[in-house]
Amino acid sequence: MKKRLISIFVLTSCFVTAVSFAQSKSSNPDLIVQAIEITGQTKTRANVITNYLTFHVNGSISPEKIEASWQLLKQTNFFKNVEIYTRPGKEKGLVIAIIEIEDRRRPYFEFAGGHSDLDGWYFVPASFRFDNQFGRGNLLDIQIYLSDRTSKFSINYKHPYLFDGSSYFSTELYGGGRQYIHYLNGLQAQQDVNFTGLKMHIGGNEGLFRFIKLGIQVEKFEPKNELKFSNNDSVVVDLQIPPDLRPNDEMTKASAFTLALGFDGRDNIYYPKKGFWGAAIYEKATKELNSEFEYSRVLLDGRFYQKIFGTHVLALNVKNAYASEDSPFFKRFYLGGANSLRGFSERRLTPVGYGTKLFLGNIEYRFALTNKMVAEPPVFGVLFYSQGGLWQNDAKINTDEMFKSLGFGLRFRLPILGLTRVDFAFPTTVLDDEDFQLHISLGQTF
Amino acid sequence: MRKNSVIKLRFIFIYAMHTSLFSIAGFSQTHTIKIVELRSYTKNESIGANLVLAPFFSEKVSGTIQSGLPSVLEIELLVRDRNDKNIGENRIIRRISYNIWDEKYRIDSPDTSLFFTLFADLQNTCLLLKSTPFITRNKLDENHLAQIYVRGTLRLISSSQSRKLAGWLDASAQAPETISSDESSSGFRLNFSALVSLFMGNSPERRTNAPWQQFPFPINGRDQ
Known part of the structure; x- marks a missing residue:
């Protein structure tokens, strides 16, 4: 009996192996692109169109x-x-792709x-786009940006495929006003800061250069010499304002260059199950660039993802940032809020004059709440723990002073809006x- | 400040939900199929439909299939009673493909696969379709003719069996993260002109959204 079972098992294994081998042998070679024909265009250049194709001549093609x-x-x-x-192409297996x-x-x-972190909920109710002028694939738009705390008018230009597609260039010219939130003795106050600026960036699309982004920015800031308290409509002006928030002059000009390095090794952007995402940003304002004050800032952001089983994923984020002592408050860091340290209201943990040394850690356990679309679940839950601290230059980093919170959340995908997030966060460090x-x-x- | 946020949030939701409800538009890689004839048939106590489609194998469609890339034919059927209430629905899906290495044409439905060596045979089979029985006799009022609404589309080059949302809507949401700034931001973009032209103008999206065709749907169809 035992022998018979063994022989049935061996025969079955052989059969399964043979079938799977036959199936793998019968899988056909890929279809190959013989040529790409573009028809119907009256303006757009052919290379602009081919830049967006995921198949190329002599490469494979699939639905x-x-x-x-x-x-x-x-x-x-x-x-x-x-x-x-x-x-069909001239030979079996060759295909001519037609883009009409x-x-x-x-x-x-x-x-x-x-x-966004800085502006809260924002709208762009009117963005007028003049894309693809002269058929070169460039992007140009004029927009009005409104948010809880910011009003901005900007002109944006981007050439996504410069130098035969190897690089991109973008520039933004903007002007507006932003309300910065401060907490003085537990009371929330706002300070208006008007700004105008010009930012330019160049980066790569391929090779090693695709991990690098270089930029230069010239900005003018005009912090108002008054603080408005939201709870009692009172206004504090001039010398009553903490020194860190007082403007030195009517207008402050900051010119800086930025170097950003970024790497994205996640297996999926929407719901990563494995991989690493990292960014390092360095910003330096110097008098050589005609800046009225000098400062430097560094930010390191790392994200790790590891699948536990099925759609269950452990995600970890560590963010570290440093700004020099002479940086103005609007170039420093803040803590507290939906995209920062959950469990606390927006910027609630930010010291007066904003912080220069930031640490933020988040750990999330993510799991799908539906069996559909396992690769990108439309609904999923999250359990999280967050910890962070923000210090000023003269303060010593003390891990005992860090703020902590934990909670749970729900993520669901909506048309237009995309992934929407609701988090219920409970601070373990009690404040207010x-x-x-x-x-x-x-x-x-x- | 908080009140403002709530109002804005509410506005975002109302705007987005309205937009999404109105923009279940056609996939642009689709071709409209005309139904020439529709007859009901009965099987036991259930009723189904036999359809004759107008020829749709244009040079574009034939060339695509013959080069080895699959297309999906989809017919939607909807039966409404005299009060215009939906009382039955069905969907016929056929995947049409050609294996260039075996030189065989193939039509796949959820339960069967048919193989052909001649393209003409594949065409003829595609033009005569039969739905499964999808409405019971007792749901139809014998004294009044029900109406059946039908529309057909051919999804040229399709890796998926069914795709309800238009591409531009599906992908309108969040842009991938950039490394230009130290503050995180997440948002969505929507081409307002495309949305307006979808309903007001003669946009391609509007054109490729197949119109419903209407046929009487008697219950005395031939037994099959």
């Missing part, structure tokens, strides 16, 4: 690659219509919105007798 290319071309908004189809497009001739309006914070934001925390 997935065609769909991805269609999506990328559609998302540019350069075209009124895009269609990709094929016909209809150029968009006129500028168009765009609506945008979201949530507040024992709970509800945070609503967009996107992953990290």
Whole structure:
């Protein structure tokens, strides 16, 4: 009996192995692109279109690659219509891909919105886009940006594929006003800071240069000499304002260059299960760049993801930042809020004059709440623990002074808005007798 | 300040939900299929539909299939009673492909696969479709003709069996993270002009969203 069972098992194993081998042998070679034909365009240059394709001549082509290319071309908004189809090539297995497009001739309006650390909820109710001028694939828009704390007018330009697609260049010219939140003896106050500026960035799309971004920025700040308290509508002016928040002059000019290094090794942007994302940013303002004051800032941000089982993932984020003593408060760091240290209201943990030494750690246990679309679950839950501290230059970093919180959250994908986040956070370091914070934001925390 | 945030948040939600509800638009890589004839058939106590489609194998469609890339044919059926209430629905899905190495055409449905050596045979089979029985006799009022609404699309080059949201809507949301700034931000973008032209104008999105065709749906169809 035992022998019979063994022989059945061996025969079954052989059969399964043979079938799987036969199946792997019968899988056909990839289809290869013989040529790419572009039709219908009256304005857009051919190289602008091919930059967005995920297949190339002599490379493989598949329905997935065609769909991805269609999506990328559609998302540019350069075209009124895009269609990709094929016909057989000169030999078996070769394919001629045809990209049929209809150029968009006129500028168009765009609506945008979201949530950011610095500005809270924001809208771009009017963005007038003049993309793909002269068919070169460049992006140009004029927009009005409104948020809880910021009003801004800006002109943005980007050339996503410079030098045969190896690099990109972007620039932003802007002006507006922002309210900075301060906490003085537990009371929330706002200080208006007007600003104008010009930022320029250049970075790579391929090779080692794709991890690097270089920038230069010239900004003028005008901090108001008054603080408005939100709880009793009172206003504090001039000498009553803490020295760190007092403006030196009517207008302060800061010119700085930035060097940013970034690496994205995540297996998925939306719901990473494995991999690492890291960024290092260095900013230096010097008198050589005609800056009225000098400062330097460094920020290191690392994110690690590890699948536990199924859709259960452990995610870890560590953020460290340092700003020099002579940096003005609007170039320093803050702590507290939905994208910072949860469990505390926006910037509640920020010292007067903002901090120069920041540590923030977040650990999240993520798990899908549905079996559908396992790679990118539309609904998932999160358990988290956060810890962080912010100190001024003369203060010593003391881990006992760190603030801590834990909680749980829900993430769900909505049309248009994308991933929406709701977090219920409970501070374990009690402050202001507040024992709970509800945070609503967009996107992953990290 | 907090009141302002709540109002703005509410506005974002109302705006976005309105937009999403109105923009279940057609996938642009789709071709509209015309239904020439529709007849009901009965099987036991259930009723289904036989359809004749207008030829849709244009040079573009034929070339794509013959180069080895699959297309998906999808027919939606909706039965409404005299009060215009939906009383039954069905969907016919066929994946049409060609294996260039074996030189065989193939039509896959959820339960069967058919193989052809001649393209003409594949075309003929695709133009005569039969739904599974999808409505019971007792749901139909014998004294009044129900109406069946039907529309067909061919999704040229498709890796997925069914895709309900238009590409631009699906991908409108969040942009990937950048390293330009030390503050994190997450947002969405929406092309307002495309949205307006979807409903007001003659946009490609609007054109490729197949119109419903209407046929009488008697219950005395032939037994099959």
